[in-house]
Amino acid sequence: MNNLNEIRAKYTEQFQQKSKRARIVVGLGTCGIAAGGDKVMEAIKQEVAARNLDIDIDFTSCIGMCYREPIVEVALPGMASVIYGDIFPDKVSQLIESHVVNKQPVTEWAAMQIPEGRTEYDGIVTMDKSAYYEKQVRTVTSRLGRTNPESIEDYIATGGYEAIEKALSMDRLAVIDEVKKSGLRGRGGAGFSTGMKWTFVYNAQGDKKYAVCNADEGDPGAFMDRSVLEGDPHGVIEGMMIGGYAIGADEGYIYCRAEYPLAIRRLNLAIAKAEKLGLLGENILGSGFNFRIRIKAGAGAFVCGEETALLNSIEGQRGMPRVRPPFPANKGLWQKPTTLNNVETYANVPFILRKGADWYAGMGTEKSKGSKVFCLTGKINNTGLAEVPMGITLREVIFNIAGGIQDGKQFKAVQSGGPSGGCLPAEKLDLPIDYESLGAVGAIMGSGGLVVMDENTCMVDVARFFLNFTQNESCGKCIPCREGTKRMLEILTRICDGEGKVEDMDTLERLANVIKTASLCGLGQTCPNPILTTLRYFRHEYEAHIIDKRCPAGVCNALLVYKIIAENCTGCGACRRVCPVGAISGENKQPHTLDTAACIKCGGCVSKCKFDAIIRG
Amino acid sequence: MVACGCKCETTEQAQLIEQLDRIIDEYRGQPRGLIQVLHKAQELVGYCPKWVQVRVAEGLGVSLQEVYGVVTFYALFSLIPKGRHKISVCAGTACYVKGTKMVVKAIRQHLGIKPGQTTEDSRFSLETVRCIGACGLAPAMIIGKDVHGRLEPEQIPEILEQYQ
Numbered sequence: 032m033n034n035l036n037e038i039r040a041k042y043t044e045q046f047q048q049k050s051k052r053a054r055i056v057v058g059l060g061t062c063g064i065a066a067g068g069d070k071v072m073e074a075i076k077q078e079v080a081a082r083n084l085d086i087d088i089d090f091t092s093c094i095g096m097c098y099r100e101p102i103v104e105v106a107l108p109g110m111a112s113v114i115y116g117d118i119f120p121d122k123v124s125q126l127i128e129s130h131v132v133n134k135q136p137v138t139e140w141a142a143m144q145i146p147e148g149r150t151e152y153d154g155i156v157t158m159d160k161s162a163y164y165e166k167q168v169r170t171v172t173s174r175l176g177r178t179n180p181e182s183i184e185d186y187i188a189t190g191g192y193e194a195i196e197k198a199l200s201m202d203r204l205a206v207i208d209e210v211k212k213s214g215l216r217g218r219g220g221a222g223f224s225t226g227m228k229w230t231f232v233y234n235a236q237g238d239k240k241y242a243v244c245n246a247d248e249g250d251p252g253a254f255m256d257r258s259v260l261e262g263d264p265h266g267v268i269e270g271m272m273i274g275g276y277a278i279g280a281d282e283g284y285i286y287c288r289a290e291y292p293l294a295i296r297r298l299n300l301a302i303a304k305a306e307k308l309g310l311l312g313e314n315i316l317g318s319g320f321n322f323r324i325r326i327k328a329g330a331g332a333f334v335c336g337e338e339t340a341l342l343n344s345i346e347g348q349r350g351m352p353r354v355r356p357p358f359p360a361n362k363g364l365w366q367k368p369t370t371l372n373n374v375e376t377y378a379n380v381p382f383i384l385r386k387g388a389d390w391y392a393g394m395g396t397e398k399s400k401g402s403k404v405f406c407l408t409g410k411i412n413n414t415g416l417a418e419v420p421m422g423i424t425l426r427e428v429i430f431n432i433a434g435g436i437q438d439g440k441q442f443k444a445v446q447s448g449g450p451s452g453g454c455l456p457a458e459k460l461d462l463p464i465d466y467e468s469l470g471a472v473g474a475i476m477g478s479g480g481l482v483v484m485d486e487n488t489c490m491v492d493v494a495r496f497f498l499n500f501t502q503n504e505s506c507g508k509c510i511p512c513r514e515g516t517k518r519m520l521e522i523l524t525r526i527c528d529g530e531g532k533v534e535d536m537d538t539l540e541r542l543a544n545v546i547k548t549a550s551l552c553g554l555g556q557t558c559p560n561p562i563l564t565t566l567r568y569f570r571h572e573y574e575a576h577i578i579d580k581r582c583p584a585g586v587c588n589a590l591l592v593y594k595i596i597a598e599n600c601t602g603c604g605a606c607r608r609v610c611p612v613g614a615i616s617g618e619n620k621q622p623h624t625l626d627t628a629a630c631i632k633c634g635g636c637v638s639k640c641k642f643d644a645i646i647r648g
Numbered sequence: 649m650v651a652c653g654c655k656c657e658t659t660e661q662a663q664l665i666e667q668l669d670r671i672i673d674e675y676r677g678q679p680r681g682l683i684q685v686l687h688k689a690q691e692l693v694g695y696c697p698k699w700v701q702v703r704v705a706e707g708l709g710v711s712l713q714e715v716y717g718v719v720t721f722y723a724l725f726s727l728i729p730k731g732r733h734k735i736s737v738c739a740g741t742a743c744y745v746k747g748t749k750m751v752v753k754a755i756r757q758h759l760g761i762k763p764g765q766t767t768e769d770s771r772f773s774l775e776t777v778r779c780i781g782a783c784g785l786a787p788a789m790i791i792g793k794d795v796h797g798r799l800e801p802e803q804i805p806e807i808l809e810q811y812q
C-alpha cells in the first residue's frame with residue numbers, strides 16, 4: 032500500500048454513515064469508568080434490548096468534563112449530539128424514553144450540545160458557547176470524547192495518518208524545519224524547542240537511533256497524558272513516527288506508567304492495528320521507512336519521568352539519572368542517539384504537519400506557541416481537562432473554565448507544575464500562562480497540572496506534603512537532594528507541630544538553594560520550588576505557625592484549639608456524646624463547655640454540631 | 649522436581665516455578681527485560697520473594713544484587729505478600745487537599761490496618777500511592793483493578809463489602 036487514499040475514503044464514508052443513524056455513546060476513559068460509566072453502558076444495553084430499539088451503541092474516551100462523569104451522548108439522525116452529564120444507571124430508562132423514543136432531549140440533564148452542522152435543539156447551550164469550552168481550543172484533545180479510541184477507522188476518517196503520509200513525501204530536514212517553525216516546545220515541563228532537539232539527534236553520529244515517548248506522567252494533579260493516550264493513542268503513535276522519520280530512527284519506545292493500565296491496553300491495541308495496516312513495520316507506505324514501537328511499563332518511581340532516569344529504566348536498571356553531558360541526543364538509549372519527547376508534544380506534531388507551522392504559531396504568545404492541555408483539580412467547581420491557547424490568564428482558567436472555588440469559598444493559591452512547581456497567590460491570577468511568565472514568578476509550566484487551593488488549605492502543610500513526596504521519590508544519587516529534602520521535611524514537620532523556630536525560615540531557604548544548585552536532575556533542581564514560593568508568597572502563614580503557634584487555616588492539628596461558642600450552642604448534647612475522651616460537659620439545653628486540656632483534637636464534635644457552635648483555630 | 653534452591657515440595661509450587669520459567673524464557677539471557685519479567689513474576693506469585701529473584705537473576709544473566717536493587721527501587725515491587733485485594737489510596741495533591749486523610753482513616757477504622765499492612769485473613773492490604781491520574785474524581789482509590797472516585801468516608805464499608 033503506497034497511500035491511504037482508498038481506505039481513507041472508505042472509513043470516512045463509514046464515519047459519516049454513523050451520524051446518519053441514532054446512536055448513544057458512553058464516555059469510558061479511566062475517569063468515566065471510575066464514576067460508573069461501565070455500569071451505565073450495561074444499563075443502556077439492557078434498556079435498548081428490552082425496548083428492541085434500532086440504535087447504535089458506542090463508547091469514547093474522556094471529553095474533559097470530569098466533574099460531569101458519567102457522560103453519555105445521544106444523537107438522533109440530523110439532530111445535534113446532546114452531551115448529558117451525571118447519567119447514572121437509574122436515569123437511563125427515562126433518558127432513552129424521552130430522547131430516543133419521544134425525540135425530546137432531557138434539557139435539565141444536558142451539559143451541552145454539539146451541532147456539527149446538524150439541527151440545534153432549543154434550550155441547550157452549544158459546546159462553543161458553554162462556560163467550560165468557550166475559552167478552549169481543541170487540537171490535541173479534538174478527538175477526545177468524539178471518536179472511538181480503539182478504532183483506527185475513526186482515526187483515519189478524522190484526518191489520521193495524513194501527516195505521516197505528508198512527512199514521508201518531504202525531506203527529513205524539511206520536517207524538522209516545519210516543527211521548528213511552529214515554535215512547539217516540550218510539553219513535559221522544561222519547554223525545550225522540539226525542533227532543536229530533533230536537529231541535535233539528526234546531526235548525531237550513529238548507526239542506530241531511537242525515538243522515545245515519555246508517558247511516565249508522575250506529577251500529582253496531572254492526567255493530560257493519560258487522557259490523550261486513552262483518547263487518541265494513534266495521534267501519539269503518528270507523532271512518534273514523524274519524529275522517528277525526521278531524526279532517522281527505526282525504533283521507538285513508549286515508557287508508560289504501570290498505574291495507567293487502560294492507556295497501555297489502548298496503546299497496544301492501536302499499535303497492533305497500525306501494524307496490520309502496514310503503518311508500522313517495514314517499508315511504510317512504500318517509502319522505505321521502517322519503524323516499530325514497543326511499550327515499556329514503568330514500575331512506580333517518580334524520578335523515571337526525568338529523561339536519563341527513564342532511559343536507565345527502559346534498559347532494565349534502577350531509574351537513576353545520568354550525568355549530562357553526554358546528552359541523550361548523542362548518547363541515549365543503549366548509548367545511541369535518542370530523542371525523548373512527552374506524550375502531548377508528540378500528539379501536537381501530526382496537527383502541525385497537517386495544518387502547517389504558521390497555523391500553529393498563530394496561537395499563543397511570542398515565545399510560547401500553540402495550545403496547552405491543563406488539568407484543573409482541587410477545590411474548584413469544574414474539575415477536568417482543558418486545552419487553552421498559551422497566554423490565557425490563570426484567572427480565566429480558574430474562574431471561567433473551572434467555574435471558581437467550591438462552596439463559595441475564597442481562593443488562596445494555585446499550584447502549577449506539580450512537586451517541581453510553585454504555589455501562586457491571588458495577586459498572580461492575572462499572569463498569562465506561558466513558560467517565561469510562570470518561570471519568572473518561581474513556578475513552572477510543568478506538565479500542566481493546576482491544583483487550586485482555598486482558604487481552608489494550610490500552605491505550610493502543603494509545602495510539607497510536597498516535600499514528603501519528593502523526599503520519598505528522591506533516588507538517593509545526589510546527596511544534597513537525598514539528605515537536603517530529609518532535613519527540610521524535618522523542619523517543616525516541626526513547624527506544623529508547633530515547635531518551629533524563627534531561624535527555620537532562613538535555614539529552609541538556604542537548604543533549598545543548595546539543593547537546586549547541586550543536584551544532577553530535574554527532581555532535585557526543582558523540588559525546592561514549592562518551599563521557596565510558599566515562603567515568598569505566604570510567609571505570614573509560616574510566621575503564624577512559628578511565632579503565634581497558630582494555624583490560620585485550621586489544618587495543623589497540634590496548633591488547633593477547639594472552642595464552643597456559647598451563643599450558638601443549644602445544649603443538644605450531640606458533641607458531648609461523640610467525644611471519645613469526655614472533654615465536653617454541660618446540662619441539656621444549656622451551653623456546653625470544652626476542656627481544652629483533655630481534648631485530643633479528633634474533630635468528632637465539629638462534624639456532629641449542627642449549629643456551628645464549635646470552632647477550631 | 650525443578651531445582652530452585654527453595655524447599656518447594658508441593659506440586660503447586662513446582663507448577664509456579666514452571667510458569668515463572670516460561671515468563672523468564674521470553675527474555676532469557678537479556679538483562680534489559682528485568683523490569684518486564686519482574687512485573688509478570690509478581691503478578692504470578694503475588695510478590696517478589698528471594699527465590700523468585702534468584703531464579704530471575706539466573707535466567708536473565710544479571711546478579712542477584714542487581715535484581716534486589718531494582719525490586720527495592722521501584723514502589724510497585726513488594727518483598728512481602730499482599731492481600732487478595734490491594735487497596736491503593738491516592739495521595740496525589742488533588743486527592744490530598746480533598747480528603748485522602750479521611751479516606752485512610754475510614755479504611756483504618758473498618759479494617760484495622762494502617763498503610764503498608766495486610767489484614768490477618770489476607771483479604772486486604774492497604775497502601776497510599778502516588779497520583780493515579782483520577783484527579784477529576786478526587787479523592788480516589790484503586791482496589792484491584794477498579795478505580796473508585798469521589799469518595800466519602802461513609803461509603804467505605806459498602807465499597808469494601810464488594811471484595812471478598
